[in-house]
Amino acid sequence: xxxxxxxNGFVVDPLQGIKGDRMDIGVKDxxxxxxxxxxxxxxxxxxxxxxxxxxxxxxxxxxxxxxxVGRLFRPEDKLFKSPLKSPTCSRMEMGFSVPSTFKTGYDxxxxxxxxxxxxxxxxxxxxxxxxxxxxxxxxDNAAMPVFGNNWFTLEYLKNNEIENNAAYTxxxxxxxxxxxxxxxxxxxxxxxxxxxxxxxIHDPVPYFDITPAEIVKGLIETNEHLGLPHSVHLxxxxxxxxxxxVDTLESLKLAEGYAPKNDFGRKxxxxxxxxxxxxxxxxxxGNFESKAKDVMDYVNAHDNLTxxxxxxxxxxxxxxxxxxxxxxxxxxxxxxxxxxxDVELETAAxxxxxxxxxxxxxxxxxxxxxxxxxxxSKDLMRTFITTDHPNAGPFTRYPRVITWLxxxxxxxxxxxxxxxxxKTIDAxxxxxxxxxxxxxxxxxxxxxxxxxxxxxxxTYGGLAPGMDADIAVYALNPENMPSDPAMxxxxxxxxxxxxxxxxxTVRDGEVVAEPAKRTVWVDVKVPENAQVQxxxxxxxxxxxxxxxxxxxxxxxxxxxxxxxxVDATE
Amino acid sequence: MKTVILTLxxxxxxxxxxxxxxxxNVAGKKAAEIAALDVWEGKQKSxxxxxFAVAGDGGATAAETKIILRGDCTRVKRIxxxxxxxxxxxxGNADMxxxxxxxxxxxxxKGNVDSFCGIGMEGGELVIDGNAGHHLGASPRGEWRGxxxxxxxxxxSVGNDTATFINxxxxxxxxxxxxxxSTHGEGGTVIIKGNAKGRVGGQMxxxxxYVYGTIxxxxxxxxxxxxxxxxxxxxxxxxxxxxxxxxxxxxxAKGKTVxxxxxxxx
Ligand SMILES: [Zn+2]
Ligand SMILES: [Zn+2]
Numbered sequence: 001x002x003x004x005x006x007x008n009g010f011v012v013d014p015l016q017g018i019k020g021d022r023m024d025i026g027v028k029d030x031x032x033x034x035x036x037x038x039x040x041x042x043x044x045x046x047x048x049x050x051x052x053x054x055x056x057x058x059x060x061x062x063x064x065x066x067x068x069v070g071r072l073f074r075p076e077d078k079l080f081k082s083p084l085k086s087p088t089c090s091r092m093e094m095g096f097s098v099p100s101t102f103k104t105g106y107d108x109x110x111x112x113x114x115x116x117x118x119x120x121x122x123x124x125x126x127x128x129x130x131x132x133x134x135x136x137x138x139x140d141n142a143a144m145p146v147f148g149n150n151w152f153t154l155e156y157l158k159n160n161e162i163e164n165n166a167a168y169t170x171x172x173x174x175x176x177x178x179x180x181x182x183x184x185x186x187x188x189x190x191x192x193x194x195x196x197x198x199x200x201i202h203d204p205v206p207y208f209d210i211t212p213a214e215i216v217k218g219l220i221e222t223n224e225h226l227g228l229p230h231s232v233h234l235x236x237x238x239x240x241x242x243x244x245x246v247d248t249l250e251s252l253k254l255a256e257g258y259a260p261k262n263d264f265g266r267k268x269x270x271x272x273x274x275x276x277x278x279x280x281x282x283x284x285x286g287n288f289e290s291k292a293k294d295v296m297d298y299v300n301a302h303d304n305l306t307x308x309x310x311x312x313x314x315x316x317x318x319x320x321x322x323x324x325x326x327x328x329x330x331x332x333x334x335x336x337x338x339x340x341x342d343v344e345l346e347t348a349a350x351x352x353x354x355x356x357x358x359x360x361x362x363x364x365x366x367x368x369x370x371x372x373x374x375x376x377s378k379d380l381m382r383t384f385i386t387t388d389h390p391n392a393g394p395f396t397r398y399p400r401v402i403t404w405l406x407x408x409x410x411x412x413x414x415x416x417x418x419x420x421x422x423k424t425i426d427a428x429x430x431x432x433x434x435x436x437x438x439x440x441x442x443x444x445x446x447x448x449x450x451x452x453x454x455x456x457x458x459t460y461g462g463l464a465p466g467m468d469a470d471i472a473v474y475a476l477n478p479e480n481m482p483s484d485p486a487m488x489x490x491x492x493x494x495x496x497x498x499x500x501x502x503x504x505t506v507r508d509g510e511v512v513a514e515p516a517k518r519t520v521w522v523d524v525k526v527p528e529n530a531q532v533q534x535x536x537x538x539x540x541x542x543x544x545x546x547x548x549x550x551x552x553x554x555x556x557x558x559x560x561x562x563x564x565x566v567d568a569t570e
Numbered sequence: 571m572k573t574v575i576l577t578l579x580x581x582x583x584x585x586x587x588x589x590x591x592x593x594x595n596v597a598g599k600k601a602a603e604i605a606a607l608d609v610w611e612g613k614q615k616s617x618x619x620x621x622f623a624v625a626g627d628g629g630a631t632a633a634e635t636k637i638i639l640r641g642d643c644t645r646v647k648r649i650x651x652x653x654x655x656x657x658x659x660x661x662g663n664a665d666m667x668x669x670x671x672x673x674x675x676x677x678x679x680k681g682n683v684d685s686f687c688g689i690g691m692e693g694g695e696l697v698i699d700g701n702a703g704h705h706l707g708a709s710p711r712g713e714w715r716g717x718x719x720x721x722x723x724x725x726x727s728v729g730n731d732t733a734t735f736i737n738x739x740x741x742x743x744x745x746x747x748x749x750x751x752s753t754h755g756e757g758g759t760v761i762i763k764g765n766a767k768g769r770v771g772g773q774m775x776x777x778x779x780y781v782y783g784t785i786x787x788x789x790x791x792x793x794x795x796x797x798x799x800x801x802x803x804x805x806x807x808x809x810x811x812x813x814x815x816x817x818x819x820x821x822x823a824k825g826k827t828v829x830x831x832x833x834x835x836x
Contacts, residue, residue, distance in 0.1 A: 075712035335819065336714060 003028045003038045004499060006471060009046030010478045012439050013053060014381065014448035015462030019440050020478045025051060027469040030502035034465050044497055048477045052443050054114030054470030054500060056461045058450035059273045059308050060389040061320055062104050063118050063132035063141065065125045066349040069339045070098035070318045070390070074353060077318065089511050091137070097317040097390040105137035106511050107396050112472025112495035115460050118143035119273065120184060120322045122343045126176035127557045133519050134559035138500060142520040144233055145176045146322050148183030148215055149190035151345040152535065154208040157218030165218060166225045166568065167529035171536065175552040177521040177561065180230035181223050184322035185237055186212040189348040197325035199238045200247045212237050216254045220269050226524050226568045229264040229455025233271045236278045239326050245291035248278040252298055255305055264455030267303065271453055274310025274388035276370035288362055289427040292372035300378040306453040308384040311370035311401045312363060313393025316355045321391065324348030345543055356393065361420040368428035374405055375435045380444040381452065399492035403485050405437045410485035439478050456520070473497035519559050524566040571636050572629035574604060576622040578641030582611045585665060586621060589648040593635035593656025593675060596628035604628065632656040632675065650677045653694070666703070669696040672720065685729060691739060693720040704729035707741045717758055733760045736777060742803055752779050755830060761803055773818045774830035780809065782835040791815035792832050800833070809833035
């Protein structure tokens with residue numbers, strides 16, 4: 001295979017602590033190598049540019065049934081918003097907030113991303129998830145099955161049977177070729193099957209009579225018992241409501257006393273996703289306010305937690321979540337269309353379009369809350385950029401989010417468009433924050449940090465020899481940053497170069513090659529467990545609409561796998 | 571005002587996508603430049619001049635430009651799409667999407683048009699002397715923001731799904747309307763001078779519908795509230811007044827619940 005040398009760029013690699021040194025990066029056979037080992041490399045001139053590892057997205061909804069419902073029931077999301085076919089890409093691209101699989105892969109690549117973690121896989125529908133993973137070009141994908149409302153999980157955890165729950169979890173990860181333990185509105189989405197919800201962590205689940213708090217703690221214990229690469233990945237209860245920061249802090253406290261046990265360099269026991277949606281004060285939409293400071297004070301003081309932003313981008317977008325009751329609630333607020341589904345013994349989901357308007361006070365406060373989370377963070381290796389794509393905005397706005405974080409002027413310019421600027425300033429701290437993040441901190445938030453939290457930092461998120469040769473070059477000179485923040489957004493929207501697995505994939509912002517993408521999943525070896533085997537058999541016999549033999553993913557659905565093996569037999 | 575005459579001399583084999591035929595695109599251009607505008611036959615892009623003979627130059631602005639289309643444009647779509655000003659006269663029939671997303675100006679079609687004409691309309695005037703197909707003045711598929719303003723006048727009859735999600739503006743139909751009128755409507759007015767088939771005003775929140783003839787299958791979600799005399803499209807008449815759709819949510823204004831109004835002429 002060919003060799004490459006990326007010469008004279010300003011290298012930013014938080015995993016190695018490299019802070020913009022002028023260095024060369026060598027590539028051979030798809031891996032990063034010491035430049036001395038190269039014999040006849042092709043040169044990429046990165047002089048005056050920033051060189052980072054390929055981006056890693058910790059939380060995004062890009063594949064699977066609810067994403068596809070979003071595509072199907074929002075044809076207007078494509079109308080006049082789809083580009084003409086790129087002459088350098090093999091496939092057409094469509095859609096804005098819920099792009100087609102092809103556009104998803106291309107746009108991530110154009111931004112310099114190489115790994116995207118699908119944040120919610122309904123286990124029963126894992127074949128659909130994997131079919132769409134196959135159709136999403138270039139980027140490597142993992143997908144997390146949802147466990148927080150699963151009947152097996154609820155039963156095992158109610159009886160405090162961590163070992164059995166661990167055996168079931170290992171079985172389900174293999175059955176779905178899943179990556180880790182996702183928890184969405186623990187207990188609440190099961191309660192939704194009864195037309196109810198669990199609005200705080202002590203609100204018991206109907207019939208199962210277990211609380212969200214017990215579910216989360218049980219899943220943390222399960223996760224650390226197995227030693228999975230990633231931690232429990234939690235979407236808290238009571239999303240989106242005024243005053244919910246109290247519930248969020250209670251959820252965060254559930255991780256107290258737990259330490260990570262794994263061989264993958266992961267340091268947290270719980271990742272809390274789209275924290276923006278969970279950091280609200282007030283008790284009505286009238287006195288709705290930011291509690292980002294309170295929440296981040298807690299996160300800053302507890303290094304067994306990681307978080308991502310869920311930044312509102314002020315776009316018209318499509319919300320979609322396994323938090324079924326929340327989507328119903330949202331639909332009754334905005335009266336737009338609503339899709340809802342119950343997934344048998346496992347989960348639920350809903351989809352509703354949403355317009356985050358700079359003319360609406362709640363939306364502009366939400367915008368400020370998200371940015372405050374990052375700007376109050378004392379450790380950006382534990383605070384990641386997401387938009388909970390597409391819930392708070394499409395992932396294609398990451399460059400804009402980066403620009404807001406790097407530039408007070410960019411924030412001010414956006415705030416000037418707010419109809420309720422004074423009220424937004426009163427209800428938040430954003431106007432008092434001058435902090436501007438550095439390229440190093442952005443690299444922490446978009447590659448090094450997420451890779452470490454996902455337990456994949458031996459392969460992704462850094463530029464050390466031996467790692468995958470996933471390298472993004474941005475036309476930004478750290479010694480001479482543009483005074484116009486729009487130039488920062490432009491540089492991160494369309495990278496100058498993306499090398500994926502050693503292949504030049506993007507050049508001057510255009511996709512020029514489509515190297516093979518992978519499906520990353522976690523295979524855990526656990527001791528034989530006759531009881532769990534029998535429970536699975538019984539549940540499928542009595543309750544599932546499919547037979548056990550038809551449930552597990554068939555090998556032909558799995559595209560180009562990269563297996564992470566975990567031995568939990570000891 | 572300057573006039574550009576487009577005569578279809580070499581009809582396309584497939585439908586022709588004619589969204590560039592607007593006063594906005596023609597303004598400021600000489601005949602030869604107009605002939606070079608892009609049109610698509612299927613996915614093949616070619617020049618307007620491949621199909622049309624072009625005579626005359628565009629005006630300085632869209633408002634000062636009139637386009638006359640001659641020849642059989644039954645298979646030319648999207649004429650006047652997104653136009654903001656000026657005038658288009660189509661001397662015969664035209665295909666789908668005529669005047670779609672139009673913002674201003676006037677289109678006059680002397681023949682019939684197919685479906686989706688005037689969809690997503692925001693302003694201006696679309697006058698059709700013949701019949702129109704389905705989805706006249708409706709919202710684009712999936713879109714909840716339908717017709718916002720402007721006037722559509724069809725002398726003949728129309729197909730189904732007229733004025734879906736209408737929010738504003740007026741549609742006047744001289745003849746009959748097939749099923750589904752103003753479904754999900756939240757404003758605007760639809761006047762049907764002939765008969766309506768059924769599902770008139772289903773899930774309507776706000777807005778007005780007038781039916782001069784009969785409604786073959788009225789919806790149970792509309793309730794008769796009385797008789798009113800009103801001037802509609804220049805003539806005064808008495809109507810039976812219904813409110814609905816009672817199965818749908820309704821906003822309140824000044825302490826009173828706002829309903830959609832359906833009037834049938836006595
Ligand atoms: Zn979520
Ligand atoms: Zn999410």
